[in-house]
Amino acid sequence: MPNLPAKWLDRHLDYRLPMLGGGDVRIVQLRLHALGYVAADAADGLYGPNTRNAIQAFQADRGLAVDGVVGEATMAALMIPSGETPRAATATTFKPLRRPAPPTPHQPPQPTEVVPAAWLPNARARRIVCHWTGGNYRASAEDLEHYHFVVQGDGEVVRGRHAVDANDSTADGIYAAHTRGLNTGSIGIAVACMFQASERPFSPGPCPMTEAQWRRMVALAAQLCARYGLAVEPRTVLGHGEVEAILGVRQRNKWDPLLLPWQPELATAEVGDRFRSAVIAALHAHEEGEPARALAATLGGRPMRDAAAFDCGIWLPVGGLVDDLGWRLEGADGSGLTLVTPDERTLYLPFCYGPDDPSDPAWVFDRARVLAEGLVRAQSVAEQLGLGLVVAPDGQRIALEGSPPAAPGEAAPAPAFRTVTVNGGDTLAALAARHLGDSGRWTDIRDAQGNPFTRETARRLAVGAQVLIPTPTEGPAAAATPAPPLDDLVAELVALTPAWSRGHARQAIPVLVSCCLANGVTKPAHIGYVLATAEHETNFGRLMEEKWVNSDEQRRYEGRFGNDRPGDGKRYKGRGYVQITFKANYAKFQDVVPGIDLVAEPERAAEPDIAATITVIGMRDGRFTRHKLSDHLGEVDGDFVQARRIVNADLERTDAWDETRTPRGQRIAARARAFTAVLHGQWQRGGADAAMGDGSGGGI
Known part of the structure; x- marks a missing residue:
């Protein structure tokens, strides 16, 4: 592997709150997946308790100090290149990993039991999605059909028609359909409220959500997390209105339950973070009414x-x-x-x-x-x-x-700032999450004149404005909240994309680049061509799932390439950054995502991390057309036009929308060269101190 920029690997990773996040965390998670320690959908870029547990298991297997911290020795062991023997990719691989024995016999208290244990069968739950019903304070028959649990206005929690395990698979059509495109493995809980509510201007309607309902939903989420071993992270506990931004699964202008009638000035991102913080507190606190x-x-x-x-x-x-x-x-x-x-x-x-x-x-x-x-x-x-x-x-x-206030008599260091330009879709909370590792730190950001933001001025944040973001100082505080390591690279790559697709590029590029690095695709030309291909095929996931209109061409999917049952054409339609179609192709990629049955759950191929893994490994190993990245491309050069054969032989075809009538092979090649130039520049600036995967001990 080539030397990677040292700044990408310059901190130790451990579990803390707020959780550390960034491209380096994702690389670690993807390596853990490649070695059989976590499932493919665990690579969320956040160092939560599940990642810590997997690291501890990996350390124990490798004879390393079992501390759950990714330091130099652990990183060096993780990045040993291909040739390693991963754990067996069986269904048992991805059950919750063993935890080290606690230092004392005391066990943390269990959260409040909101619903009876009999309501919570064994299930393969992967996340909790929170909603409101948009009705009155009583659960309707329709509500009970769509949600697993509903919190009514009096605080009573009623059970829906479908048990939690009904959503282990959605192939049979019998499940709680609460979140578009994200029902498999998802528990849906809702508060009965917000009839005739409107977002802009905000009006909660005649049945606003109450604080008592909110607290009850927190307690219920905590019980579910404890029962199903879910870490409290944005990808596992989230509001319906966060699904598109966090998981990349398109919704239809959803904003529930992220505006609080008693605190309407709070940004939706802040409400989501507060909900998760409350769930964490509930998991570690006694039941209400018990002594302190x-x-x-x-x-x-x-x-x-x-x-x-x-x-x-x-x-x-x-x-x-x-x-x-x-x-x-x-x-x-x-x-x-x-x-x-x-x-x-x-x-x-x-x-x-x-x-x-x-x-x-x-x-x-x-x-x-x-x-x-x-x-x-x-x-x-x-x-x-x-x-x-x-x-x-x-x-x-x-x-x-983190960085505590100075003690009496100590001089508080003057904060240093760096200038960041606001892009489309940015909020202060999003900038704080990206650069400081915690969306709640948006109050630390200053305007161009050095003044702190108020909630009112934060709402008026304009595209193109410059803001000042604190930079880490020397010492322990610097290691606590560094900027995400891939941030500068991603910004340069996103800047190459057209304005109309930049939002999707900003979400997809870090996923794809991290997946490349974790799977041994490290040459700039190879990564550049992966990005150019994802851009051409689906506009970086803007079209992550084939739109089904039952056209003549789509009807011809039936009975071909493994589609042997009525309805298989639609069931195995195109999905992913590079779309796979037909049952036989879903089966062909089974082994790249161990523990996930793509044939039984084909909709999971549209999940960003799984889609990235299919794209990267498919292009690396020649699974699409038997042409591999290495067949056509070197370190920074090669035949970028013929490289189109890695995915499709249509390199001479032109598109009607392209007024220049440039053949696809040439058009994609030009984009790949542009991405490669940026990647190569980052590689050159990164120095030779962070060799990764060559056994030299380079690491974080």
């Missing part, structure tokens, strides 16, 4: 007095922040208080006196009592300071990690 449980707590490595877990949340003592860490209490009201950190950051935080603290309309500020008994939500502190909230595996300790 003490947790040892640290902030930025500095100990403070114990935190408390109750009411599906984790709470920090105000006195500990003030006395132990030097924070300043400015004031309080009945629901929140104002604290100022030693480096003069002002926080307004949800506040209470404990699990039995009643709402008191005559509440008055008592400084002594606030300091002695007051508690603030740990997740709110983490969000406002851009820290990760980590709960230890034994359930007895929490840590807020």
Whole structure:
């Protein structure tokens, strides 16, 4: 393999909250998949608990220190090139991997039981998608047909017509159809509400979602995650309105349940992050009404007095922040208080006196009592300071990690910023997720004059505007939230694409490039041609699934190439970045995604990670036409025109929409050369310090 840019591999990876994300995480996950440790759809680019568990299993098998951290030794072992013997690709391979024994006999408490255990059969659940019904506060017969569970207005959870395991496969047509194109393996839960609601201008209608329903949905999601071993990550716990942006599965202008009637100013991305944070807290906290449980707590490595877990949340003592860490209490009201950190950051935080603290309309500020008994939500502190909230595996300790406020007497370092230009579709939350690893850190971004954004100015963010994003400083804080390693490369590649397809290119290019690297396709010309092919075939996934209109040509799919049952033509229609069609071709690619039955679940070929794997391995190994990338292309050059034969022999064909009437082979070749030039430039700038996969020990 050629030397890869060192900046792509310059940090250790471990599990924390907010989770580390980026192209380097995806590369690790795809290598774990290639070696048989995780399923293909686990490569979501987020270092969650499932990735940590897989790394621990890999480390144990390789005789490495079992710590769940990807450092130099682990990365070097992961990237040993082809010739390794992967784990057997059997159905049992992708059951939850073994976890190391906890350091103490204590087990974390189970979340609140919202529904009876009998309602939760064994199932191959992969994600939870949250909805609202768009009706009144009672579940209708139609609601019960489409969702597995519905939270009614009084908080009662009713069971739908279909059990969770009905969605293990959708081939028989008997399942809960709640999310377009994403029902296989998906649990659908909904809140009964929002009749006649409108998004713009926002109106919740006569039946707005209530906070009680929201909390009930959080508790239900936590129970489902615990029952089915789901990590709480954006790809596994998400709102219907997030599906298209996060998973790339097109929906029809869905926005549920991501606008809160009691906080309508919150951006939808922030609502999704808050929901997942609440689910995480519920998984690690006692049931409502139980006594508070003490947790040892640290902030930025500095100990403070114990935190408390109750009411599906984790709470920090105000006195500990003030006395132990030097924070300043400015004031309080009945629901929140104002604290100022030693480096003069002002926080307004949800506040209470404990699990039995009643709402008191005559509440008055008592400084002594606030300091002695007051508690603030740990997740709110983490969000406002851009820290990760980590709960230890034994359930007895929490840590807020990252770049903490300076202690008294310490000089807070002046933040450094880099300039980023806003592209179409960008929001501050999206920029914070991409560059800082946490969408909640959008408040750390500044405008071109260095001023912080308010919610109002954030809504007016314009395409082409320049914003200032914090850069990591020296030391541990720098390692905590670096910019995603592939970000600069992706930006250069996306800039080559037409404006009308740039949104899809921005989603597809990091998936395809990471998949190439993880599967040994590392030559710039090879990656460049993969990208050019995906652009030509489906506009980078804009047409990820063949539109079925029952045309004469489509009707001829029946009875050919393995389509041996009525309806197989439509069932095995074209899907993917490079579309595969016919049952025989779905079967041919079975082995590239072990643990996933593409014949039984053909719709999964349209999932971005699976589609990328089929495209990359198909072009690498000659599975489409027996022509391989290496047959036509070298490191940075080769016969880019004849390379079209890797996928199709139509290189002389012209397209009616192309006014220049340029043959396809030549047109795709020109695009491939442009992508290759950018990739080659990145390779040259990357230096020779990060050799990957040659056994030299190069790594993160």
